[in-house]
Amino acid sequence: MSTTKTFRDTAFSVLxxxxxxxxxxxxEALRNSADLARHAEQWGYKxxxxAEHHSMPGIASSATSVVIGYIAGQTSTIRVGSGGIMLPNHAPLVIAEQFGTLESLYPGRIDLALGRAPGSDQVTARALRRGPDRNGEDFPDQVAELYTYFHPPGGARKPAVRAVPGEGxxxxxxxxxxxxFSARLAAHWGLPFGFASHFAPTYLLPALQLYRSNFEASQHLDKPYAMVGVNVIAADTDDEARRLATSMQQQxxxxxxxxxGQLKPPVDNIEDMCTDYEKAVLADRGRYTVVGSLDTIRKGLERILxxxxxxELIVSAQIYDHDARLHSYEILSKVFE
Structure with missing residues (x-):
């Protein structure tokens, strides 16, 4: 492999x-998540x-902080966090208190990753944000406010508003x-950056280049750290993996x-279900999707690295059958063992 990155020095995580x-x-979905998290911990995922999504009939993680607490309580060593919290949907103080509580309960295991999209459609966004002025434009100010709750300015005078738990x-x-947008912001503040290439691959490489070339070291990070989202659907054979992947394609x-809607069972005739335009969209969105057996997965991930x-690669696997989803992540773990 000609890349300077290898599987041994690349972290693998679950989205x-x-x-x-x-x-x-x-x-059932949330209990399956806890089961997958326990297995992921055993298999060596970091x-x-x-993820925070709203008004989606097929996604059960809308109350993201609550789900994180449940998953953390079902595991013992794996880091647990948000991928991500859509900060414009919330008051920064509330998020500071929620994640301060989580970190107090599960010290050294909680991550807080932030996005600025609504995580749903515009009608739902208005219901969440309660006004046309909450459109994400003030995301940098919100992040700065949130950071200050965790790390208030020094001095004898205490801030007027404090996050308890959270502060310190x-x-x-x-x-x-x-x-x-977030690539520039993460570079300026010296924060780790994750790109949602598992569903929006187009700007991945320009965003990574922008982040790395403009990165300013901070007290939290001395060099850039980039996470890339990928879809991995693995099975014992390429044909079976391709069939499992049709659930994600139908979604x-x-x-x-x-x-x-809810995640549908796999089908044998996905091509017959698509217009030419939809086939093109599926192909474009699948640029950072790898589907197949262990050898196929390994080669596909080598290309992505x-x-x-x-x-770090954070892996999503929208698979209808829970046992098949477990097996997919187990196969993938053999790549980085």
Whole structure:
């Protein structure tokens, strides 16, 4: 492999959307997430992140901080966090208190990764943000306010508003994005950066270049640290993996058609279900998706590491059957054992 990055010096983590499958319930989805997290811990994954989405019938992680607490309580060593918290949906003080509580309960294991998108459609965003002025434009100010709750200025005079728990706790803050906005911000503040290339691959390489070339060392990070989102669907054979991946593809089609729903069972005829335009969208979104057996997965991830020089890969696997999803992550763990 010609890249300077190898599997041995690349961290692997899990991004979980807590999928609610057709015929399933949110409770089952969350219990499956806890089961996957316990296995991921055993298999050597570095962290387990859950994502904030709202008004999505197929995603059970809307109350993200609550889910993080549940997952952390079901595990013992793996880092647990948000991938991410959509900060404009919340008051920074509330997030500081929530994650201060989580860090107090599970010290040294909590990550706080932040995004500025609503995590849903605009109607739901208005319901969350309660006004047209909460459009994410003040995201840098919100991040700065949140940081100050954890690290208030020195001196004898205490701040007027304090996060308890939260104040004085060293909770890693990440910035996430699918464009250059958060890349610039993460570089300026010397924070780790994660790119959502598992669903928005177009600007990944320019954003990584921008982040690395403009990075300013901070008290938290002395050099750039880039995480790249990928979809990995692994199975014992390439054919079986391709079939499992049709659940994820159907989910993308549902979003394209404005009809988000629960995660559907795999099908044999996904090509027959798509227009030419939809096939093109699936192909574009699949640029950082790897589907296949162990050897195929290894080769695909080598290509992605060669291209991105990522410090960490965070892996999503939208698979209908829970046992098949477990097996997919188990196969992947053999790549970096």
């Amino acid at each position: 979980d959307l807590a999928p609610i499958v057709v015929g399933g319930t949110a409770g 962290r387990y992140w859950v 706790l060293d909770i890693p803050i990440w910035l996430l994005g699918s464009s250059d 993308v089609l549902s979003l394209l058609r404005g009809m988000p 060669e291209e991105t020089k990522a410090d």
